[in-house]
Amino acid sequence: MNISMRDLRAFIAVAEQKNFTRAAEQCHLSQSAFSALIQNLESELGVKLFARSTRRVELTAEGKVFADSANRLLVEFALVQSEMKDHVEMRKGRVSVAALPSLAAGWLPVVLKEFRANHPGVSTELADTLSDECLELVRAGRADFALCAAGSDMAGLEAEPLCTDEFYVVMHREHPLARRKSLSAADLLNQPFIHLSHTSSVRQLLDAALHPGRIAGIMEVAHLASVASLVGNNIGISVIPFLALFQFSHPDLVIRPLKEPKIVRTIYAIRLADRPLSVAAEAFLALLKKRRSKIRSELGKDERRH
Amino acid sequence: MNISMRDLRAFIAVAEQKNFTRAAEQCHLSQSAFSALIQNLESELGVKLFARSTRRVELTAEGKVFADSANRLLVEFALVQSEMKDHVEMRKGRVSVAALPSLAAGWLPVVLKEFRANHPGVSTELADTLSDECLELVRAGRADFALCAAGSDMAGLEAEPLCTDEFYVVMHREHPLARRKSLSAADLLNQPFIHLSHTSSVRQLLDAALHPGRIAGIMEVAHLASVASLVGNNIGISVIPFLALFQFSHPDLVIRPLKEPKIVRTIYAIRLADRPLSVAAEAFLALLKKRRSKIRSELGKDERRH
DNA sequence: CACACTTACGATATTCGTAAGGATT
DNA sequence: AATCCTTACGAATATCGTAAGTGTG
Numbered sequence: 251m252n253i254s255m256r257d258l259r260a261f262i263a264v265a266e267q268k269n270f271t272r273a274a275e276q277c278h279l280s281q282s283a284f285s286a287l288i289q290n291l292e293s294e295l296g297v298k299l300f301a302r303s304t305r306r307v308e309l310t311a312e313g314k315v316f317a318d319s320a321n322r323l324l325v326e327f328a329l330v331q332s333e334m335k336d337h338v339e340m341r342k343g344r345v346s347v348a349a350l351p352s353l354a355a356g357w358l359p360v361v362l363k364e365f366r367a368n369h370p371g372v373s374t375e376l377a378d379t380l381s382d383e384c385l386e387l388v389r390a391g392r393a394d395f396a397l398c399a400a401g402s403d404m405a406g407l408e409a410e411p412l413c414t415d416e417f418y419v420v421m422h423r424e425h426p427l428a429r430r431k432s433l434s435a436a437d438l439l440n441q442p443f444i445h446l447s448h449t450s451s452v453r454q455l456l457d458a459a460l461h462p463g464r465i466a467g468i469m470e471v472a473h474l475a476s477v478a479s480l481v482g483n484n485i486g487i488s489v490i491p492f493l494a495l496f497q498f499s500h501p502d503l504v505i506r507p508l509k510e511p512k513i514v515r516t517i518y519a520i521r522l523a524d525r526p527l528s529v530a531a532e533a534f535l536a537l538l539k540k541r542r543s544k545i546r547s548e549l550g551k552d553e554r555r556h
Numbered sequence: 557m558n559i560s561m562r563d564l565r566a567f568i569a570v571a572e573q574k575n576f577t578r579a580a581e582q583c584h585l586s587q588s589a590f591s592a593l594i595q596n597l598e599s600e601l602g603v604k605l606f607a608r609s610t611r612r613v614e615l616t617a618e619g620k621v622f623a624d625s626a627n628r629l630l631v632e633f634a635l636v637q638s639e640m641k642d643h644v645e646m647r648k649g650r651v652s653v654a655a656l657p658s659l660a661a662g663w664l665p666v667v668l669k670e671f672r673a674n675h676p677g678v679s680t681e682l683a684d685t686l687s688d689e690c691l692e693l694v695r696a697g698r699a700d701f702a703l704c705a706a707g708s709d710m711a712g713l714e715a716e717p718l719c720t721d722e723f724y725v726v727m728h729r730e731h732p733l734a735r736r737k738s739l740s741a742a743d744l745l746n747q748p749f750i751h752l753s754h755t756s757s758v759r760q761l762l763d764a765a766l767h768p769g770r771i772a773g774i775m776e777v778a779h780l781a782s783v784a785s786l787v788g789n790n791i792g793i794s795v796i797p798f799l800a801l802f803q804f805s806h807p808d809l810v811i812r813p814l815k816e817p818k819i820v821r822t823i824y825a826i827r828l829a830d831r832p833l834s835v836a837a838e839a840f841l842a843l844l845k846k847r848r849s850k851i852r853s854e855l856g857k858d859e860r861r862h
Numbered sequence: 863c864a865c866a867c868t869t870a871c872g873a874t875a876t877t878c879g880t881a882a883g884g885a886t887t
Numbered sequence: 888a889a890t891c892c893t894t895a896c897g898a899a900t901a902t903c904g905t906a907a908g909t910g911t912g
Contacts, residue, residue, distance in 0.1 A: 251561070251637070252560050252561055252562040253560065253561050253633070254558050254559065254560035254561070255557070255558055255559050255560070256558040295637075295640050296640070296641070296644055297640055297643070297644055297835070298832060301830065301831045301832050303830035306830075308831065310831075310832055310834065311643075311649075311650075311700075311833075311834030311835075311836075311837070312640065312643050312644070312834060312835065315639065315640065315643055316636070316640060319635075319636040319639065319640075320636075322632070322636075323629070323632060323633060323636060326628070326629060326632055327559070327629060329625075330622070330625040330626075330628075330629060331557070331601075333621065333625065334601050334602070334603055334618065334621065334622060334625075335602070337603070337617075337618050337621055338602055338603055338618070343617075344617075394617075524607065524609035524612075525607045525614065525616075526604060526607050526616055527617075528616065528617030528618060529603070529617075529618065530617075531617070
């Protein structure tokens with residue numbers, strides 16, 4: 251028992267035209283092939299659908315019953331087809347992104363806005379969280395992809411570099427080091443230092459780069475806003491990646507590039523390996539890559555605003 | 557764009573099994589043919605439905621969307637199939653019969669009852685009316701077939717004899733002719749005669765057979781019950797077909813066979829030519845023919861009851 | 863190296879169209 | 888004679904299965 255949409259369309263064509271020849275034309279078939287098709291349909295259903303006298307073709311009682319059903323099935327099927335098309339052409343869909351708070355608060359919304367304007371039917375979700383949780387969301391399939399740093403275990407994931415992010419020293423404007431144009435790791439020794447929590451990728455990177463034993467950490471907080479406040483009150487200094495600097499735009503704060511060693515982290519677009527993204531997610535990721543040059547200029551705008 | 561139910565079943569099979577090989581077995585196909593089938597489906601829809609790594613098969617985002625639709629379509633289709641089957645096997649359907657009042661009041665209900673008991677899902681309709689209107693109902697498609705006498709214009713109709721119906725003289729028991737065992741046309745001359753209306757097939761047959769000029773018609777009524785009442789009051793006599801005699805079972809009435817000429821009418825099963833009956837109507841007609849031997853015995857029962 | 867999907871390719875079935883047949887008006 | 892559906896039959900097409908190819912764990 252195998253009936254196709256074409257069979258249904260053919261059936262409906264005869265039912266409407268009441269004529270095999272015209273129905274066959276409508277279906278781009280020879281009349282004989284068409285006749286065979288209808289006969290086949292009748293035998294599959296086990297019912298005569300048409301009463302053919304040589305001069306007239308009419309639906310049988312059972313044919314009428316089937317006509318209603320066939321029409322309904324065709325409509326249903328057309329809806330399914332159009333829904334699939336909607337997804338392919340991104341009039342429908344869903345994109346779920348996990349991103350570092352720094353990206354989620356700065357550059358990402360700008361691109362998100364553009365994407366949403368272009369594809370109003372596609373719903374977008376954004377989870378702003380630390381790298382590890384970003385990766386977890388991707389692994390669990392709760393996010394299509396993540397924009398974050400690479401984690402220690404990247405098995406099953408595929409990471410594509412999106413941009414690099416340099417680290418800066420932030421301190422109070424009255425801090426002794428504030429007069430310097432740039433700073434090195436040696437300058438930070440014995441300075442009261444505000445750390446982010448160990449789970450933060452920033453912290454992990456700093457620990458690796460700056461020999462933690464020699465840094466006089468005096469405090470450990472979870473959120474950048476806390477760091478900014480502590481530094482703003484001159485309780486200590488900190489080292490922050492460029493993308494997070496928008497939280498440190500304050501007259502009392504001074505930002506200085508950290509040189510020697512220059513610390514750079516890479517932000518990746520990370521997704522499940524061997525799993526294609528949905529059409530919409532693919533498109534959104536493409537747009538993100540297309541707009542990646544604006545990452546810094548967007549932040550610039552943000553800083554100028556303060 | 558031609559997608560078949562088989563395609564949907566195959567798709568659902570992989571979606572559930574998450575494995576082409578098992579799904580192929582489930583569909584009684586070789587794995588390679590199955591693979592081609594799915595690829596074909598994907599290309600027809602214009603979307604990748606499955607993410608195949610060599611080790612795992614999963615639905616893509618679009619595949620999940622399609623899975624819901626495919627399931628729904630299959631369910632819908634199964635319902636359509638079962639509805640068609642219901643009609644073929646007469647768990648559903650409709651039979652509409654037009655029949656002469658004499659049949660509709662006597663034999664027909666008995667067969668109808670049997671049919672309805674065997675096929676409770678099939679709705680039955682019965683129009684009890686004179687032959688001309690019976691034929692009209694059949695022509696208009698309002699009745700599947702009619703049980704009545706043949707009309708003057710039988711074009712487009714197909715008549716199959718069902719039974720014959722002989723005519724009897726009915727009169728009051730005190731009527732002079734009541735003592736006779738049988739009567740001839742000559743006996744009826746100059747007797748006050750109760751006629752049915754000209755539209756009645758009975759009347760037409762009598763007019764043709766009994767030389768109306770020589771019959772002293774004194775009254776013309778539409779319904780047999782009126783004839784019975786008039787005759788019951790000894791206002792006149794009448795000639796009535798056997799099948800209608802059940803209305804004349806009364807102690808005051810006497811029924812005598814009419815011989816010379818013996819008048820016989822034929823009752824036909826009449827339907828549209830070149831139009832098959834619905835399965836249910838065909839079955840009902842078959843049952844009617846099978847039970848036709850009971851036409852007289854049913855009437856006998858009726859008469860015995862009085 | 864075993865498993866699982868894809869590709870290649872010859873074999874098999876289906877489906878197609880032309881042409882002839884048959885029935886009706 | 889014209890119309891319209893069916894049947895016959897060779898041809899085109901699609902589908903199938905075996906077997907080889909490929910990538911992964």
